[in-house]
Amino acid sequence: MHTLLFLLLLAGTHSATARTHSLKYFFTGSSQVPNFPEFVYVGLVDEVQMIHYDSNTMKAESKQDWMLKATDSQYWESETQIGLGHQQWFKVNIEIAKERFNQTEGVHIIQWMYGCEWDDETGEVKGYRQFGYDGEDFISLDLETETWIAPTPQAVITKLKWDNDKADLAHRKNYLTQECPDWLKKYLEHGKSSLLRTELPSMSLLQKSPSSPVSCHATGFYPDSAMLFWRKDGEELHEDVYVGEVLPNHDGTFQMSADLQVSSIPPEDWRRYDCVFQLSGVKEDIVKRLDKDSVESNREKPTDVTTIIIVAAVVALAVVLAVIGFIVYRKRNAECPPSPGNDPNVLKPLNPQ
Known part of the structure; x- marks a missing residue:
């Protein structure tokens, strides 16, 4: 199962001086999922969420202080309008997907993920744009061939339609390879004190x-x-x-x-x-x-023999001293009965003279 919501495209080699950065957006539309918004979208920079929108609040909100400092009200109004538009798109397309799969009722989820990665040493850029339905891959864009890949028969009709729209393909490729990395670099600059820090373990x-x-x-x-x-x-x-x-x-x-x-x-x-x-x-x-x-x-270590002897001696000495103290106490009490002032059974006068 290839659930897009949890998809992580991380690059890692034993050459640890280079660093790959990413900008990703995840969109999720759902049908009949209890206690969950019908539509949610989030944006992440280097896996750190920086923007959130859902159909309950119907408002794009910042998740990082550095995003608020680097943007104005116009930016957030624009993001809110993007969220509202995609909310309607997902509502329509989840019904289309249900029809394609011959479904009428039940819980269903349609997801979309797009974004880019940028290697700050080599300058290499990778872009991706893909859709999923009910936890399975539905359709994805191959930037090398500039065609759509349909792993399921229900997506073939969409592939044929989108492959024929050459202008849209050119626009998508330009965004993923040019505009997306530019936005990524801007966000990294805005949040560099947090995003570009390094902490050793x-x-x-x-x-x-x-x-x-x-x-x-x-x-x-x-x-x-x-x-x-x-x-x-x-x-x-x-x-x-x-x-x-x-x-x-x-x-x-x-x-x-x-x-x-x-x-x-x-x-x-x-x-x-x-x-x-x-x-x-x-x-x-x-x-x-x-x-x-x-x-x-976390297993118990064997106790040293010397430690056992010392502990036993201390315990024995404590017992002896306690016995001696008790004997002395009994002897003194027998010779000197307690005075009224020290006897808890005798009441003290209210006004002693």
């Missing part, structure tokens, strides 16, 4: 049990275009290694893990392995050497 090695893999965990980094991998003697490993996805943290940074199966590695060879983190825009790698002493574990 803290790294740790974790292991649940002696037979478990060692997990190299990096957290707190930004942006999300990062690489994490294991090496042996300086060579990258692919076998016995599992690399997880980049996941968001609550503070806007990211985290990821790479697991290494160590059950077959002799203890004396552990130091031949290291975990490497690379962040887009940062030249130097962060390296964590695999070492028994640096691996954290």
Whole structure:
């Protein structure tokens, strides 16, 4: 299933000095989805949402302070009108899609995503424009051939119509390869203090049990275009290694893990392995050497014998002192009965003389 709403087109290589930026717009129209607007569209720069519109508010709104500072009321009025126009387009086209698929009732979703990517080192630009229906690809634009791709029979009629509109194809290509990158660069300049920052992660090695893999965990980094991998003697490993996805943290940074199966590695060879983190825009790698002493574990460590003896002695001494104190207390109370002022059973006078 290829759900456009969650589609991520990320470029990543082990050359972490270059950085790929993106500008994407996601549109979603729905039918009979409870507690969800019939139409929503969002705009994202480098996966950070900066604009939002939905059919409940019927108003385009900023999601970033830097967007408000860089735009005026005319900009937001224009975005609101764009949202209203697309809202009507989706309402009509979801009914067309239902007819194409011979559907009448039920929950249905039509989605549209377009945008571009720009490599700030090479200047390479990639554009994309595609539609989905009920979680499956419906039709997409191939910029190389300037034709539409229809993976389902229900989309062929749309492909034939759009392929014949050469003026529209030229307009779409110009936007995706020229105008979209220009807007992307403007947004990056407006939000550079946030979007172009780099934050290095803290790294740790974790292991649940002696037979478990060692997990190299990096957290707190930004942006999300990062690489994490294991090496042996300086060579990258692919076998016995599992690399997880980049996941968001609550503070806007990211985290990821790479697991290494160590059950077959002799203890004396552990130091031949290291975990490497690379962040887009940062030249130097962060390296964590695999070492028994640096691996954290949640399993209980064996208690030192000396520690046990000391603890036992302290406990015994405390017991002895408590017994002695109790004996002395009983002896003093027998010789000196409590005075009325210290006896809780005797009332004190209200006005003592």
